[in-house]
Amino acid sequence: MRRLRISVDRAKCVASTLCVHTAPAVFALDATGKSSVVNPAGDTEEHILAAAEGCPVSAIVVEDADTGERLFP
Amino acid sequence: MPVHDDLSAPEVIADPYPYFHQLRAEDPVHWNPKWGGWILTRYDDVQWAFQDRRLSADRMTPFMRGLPPHEAEELRPSFDIFSRWMVFTDPPTHTRLRMLVNKAFTPRRVEGLRSRIQAIVDELLDALSDRRQIELIRDFAYILPVTVIAELLGVPPHDRELIKRCSDEITLFIFGAIGVEDRRQRAQHALLELVAYLRGIIEARRRAPRDDLISALLAAKERDDLLSEEEIIATCVLILFGGHETTTNLISSSVLALLRHPDQMRLLRDNPQLITTAVEEFLRYDGPSKAMVRFALEDCELRGKQIRAGQRLLLVQSAANRDPEQFPDPDRLDITRQPNPHVAFGYGIHFCLGAPLARLETQIAINTILRRLPGLRLATEHLEWHPTIVSRALTALPVAF
Ligand code: HEM
Ligand code: SF4
Numbered sequence: 001m002r003r004l005r006i007s008v009d010r011a012k013c014v015a016s017t018l019c020v021h022t023a024p025a026v027f028a029l030d031a032t033g034k035s036s037v038v039n040p041a042g043d044t045e046e047h048i049l050a051a052a053e054g055c056p057v058s059a060i061v062v063e064d065a066d067t068g069e070r071l072f073p
Numbered sequence: 074m075p076v077h078d079d080l081s082a083p084e085v086i087a088d089p090y091p092y093f094h095q096l097r098a099e100d101p102v103h104w105n106p107k108w109g110g111w112i113l114t115r116y117d118d119v120q121w122a123f124q125d126r127r128l129s130a131d132r133m134t135p136f137m138r139g140l141p142p143h144e145a146e147e148l149r150p151s152f153d154i155f156s157r158w159m160v161f162t163d164p165p166t167h168t169r170l171r172m173l174v175n176k177a178f179t180p181r182r183v184e185g186l187r188s189r190i191q192a193i194v195d196e197l198l199d200a201l202s203d204r205r206q207i208e209l210i211r212d213f214a215y216i217l218p219v220t221v222i223a224e225l226l227g228v229p230p231h232d233r234e235l236i237k238r239c240s241d242e243i244t245l246f247i248f249g250a251i252g253v254e255d256r257r258q259r260a261q262h263a264l265l266e267l268v269a270y271l272r273g274i275i276e277a278r279r280r281a282p283r284d285d286l287i288s289a290l291l292a293a294k295e296r297d298d299l300l301s302e303e304e305i306i307a308t309c310v311l312i313l314f315g316g317h318e319t320t321t322n323l324i325s326s327s328v329l330a331l332l333r334h335p336d337q338m339r340l341l342r343d344n345p346q347l348i349t350t351a352v353e354e355f356l357r358y359d360g361p362s363k364a365m366v367r368f369a370l371e372d373c374e375l376r377g378k379q380i381r382a383g384q385r386l387l388l389v390q391s392a393a394n395r396d397p398e399q400f401p402d403p404d405r406l407d408i409t410r411q412p413n414p415h416v417a418f419g420y421g422i423h424f425c426l427g428a429p430l431a432r433l434e435t436q437i438a439i440n441t442i443l444r445r446l447p448g449l450r451l452a453t454e455h456l457e458w459h460p461t462i463v464s465r466a467l468t469a470l471p472v473a474f
Binding site for chain 1: 180412
């Protein structure tokens with residue numbers, strides 16, 4: 001499994017919690033209710049990409065950590 | 074306190090912003106005796122209230138409990154539908170209902186509808202091309218969203234009229250129009266008509282699935298039995314209902330905002346790529362959802378005020394979106410405003426499912442109108458707004474070109 005680099009744009013995040021439900025070991029809400037990445041290797045690539053796609057405000061970016069290739073969006 | 078501490082006073086309906094500014098400045102967590110609840114007008118308080126789990130989105134149960142028993146019994150069929158709307162549920166029910174449809178409304182999926190939406194917009198404007206004056210809502214802003222949402226769900230285009238009529242009536246129930254007698258009975262009648270109609274479509278899709286949302290919901294039910302038939306119906310009604318009225322109102326309030334700010338109109342016409350930030354600004358400046366209601370499940374304290382379990386709160390999005398602590402020069406329309414973290418689509422777990430779709434439809438509609446109707450101007454100075462507390466909706470927008 002390739003290593004992923006995942007980031008959440010906190011200015012965009014609207015605290016919907018959808019990514020947390022899709023990939024609970026990867027995303028968690030912080031004290032302000034916004035999402036942040038707690039473990040980029042916490043779930044399958046499929047689930048992580050589904051979480052990124054499911055974000056209603058496109059706040060999640062996923063890249064290949066080694067090649068830098070953009071996987072989402 | 075404001076001279077008229079009344080959410081439904083005619084001058085507050087016509088222009089709610091002075092009232093909300095005054096509340097925010099003088100008493101941001103305000104008990105309004107007439108409405109019978111707390112009014113929250115600060116950005117950070119509204120955001121807090123959208124997120125705090127001690128506040129429930131279930132507005133139906135307290136409403137039904139408050140009715141006299143015979144009326145509650147009479148309205149049971151409506152309650153059976155509305156209580157299954159994700160927007161009125163708390164987790165874990167909410168999470169299950171939302172996750173099942175969320176995939177169909179992601180920004181990427183919605184982007185796939187771009188050319189189809191553009192085609193519908195062009196057809197609607199083609200049909201108006203020999204006119205010099207139109208009523209923009211009736212002739213355009215009303216038709217676009219209902220056409221798009223009906224297509225997405227898989228409802229045949231010729232049944233659009235039925236959907237439009239039913240959802241107008243349902244609006245009377247949900248948005249609590251002021252001064253309409255029998256509104257709940259009328260709404261229930263329309264709701265049951267829509268439900269019966271949808272049952273027919275669902276039956277047809279069960280026999281012969283298509284590439285539409287109803288078929289996808291049925292497949293999800295078959296696959297893991299996560300959704301009951303009643304929930305499918307309630308979800309379809311919610312999406313049909315939520316999917317058009319609000320977008321209609323955003324398109325019309327956006328056009329009005331531009332007509333009243335000719336410099337911004339010129340700027341956008343000359344720079345159509347500004348449409349993304351422009352639509353965010355229309356949402357912030359005069360968005361279709363003025364406010365949302367929550368009920369306290371437990372006692373909580375906010376800015377020294379004691380909110381008791383069972384009391385209701387009005388989260389005023391229109392006030393939050395013009396909070397000067399969050400938005401510099403909040404009463405100014407600036408189509409390039411950035412950042413623009415408005416709460417027009419709500420915030421937290423109920424953040425609007427249809428936001429990506431509403432955004433795309435409005436972006437395409439406004440840019441196409443500006444391109445194709447260069448002489449656009451207001452054809453009246455007498456505009457009226459529907460007298461409801463929670464939504465901001467023009468009754469008509471006559472324009473000439
Ligand atoms: C400009 C247009 C729109 C506005 C301003 C708007 C506004 C909102 C707001 C404020 C909420 C949050 C409700 C709450 O917190 O209690 C919401 C939820 C919702 N909206 Fe929209 N909406 C719009 C368009 C749409 C469209 C096009 C659809 C159809 C797909 C839609 C479907 C929904 C649904 C299903 C929910 C419930 C989401 C949930 O509970 O998780 N909306 N909308
Ligand atoms: S899905 Fe998007 S908006 Fe929702 S919590 Fe995750 S990052 Fe935030």
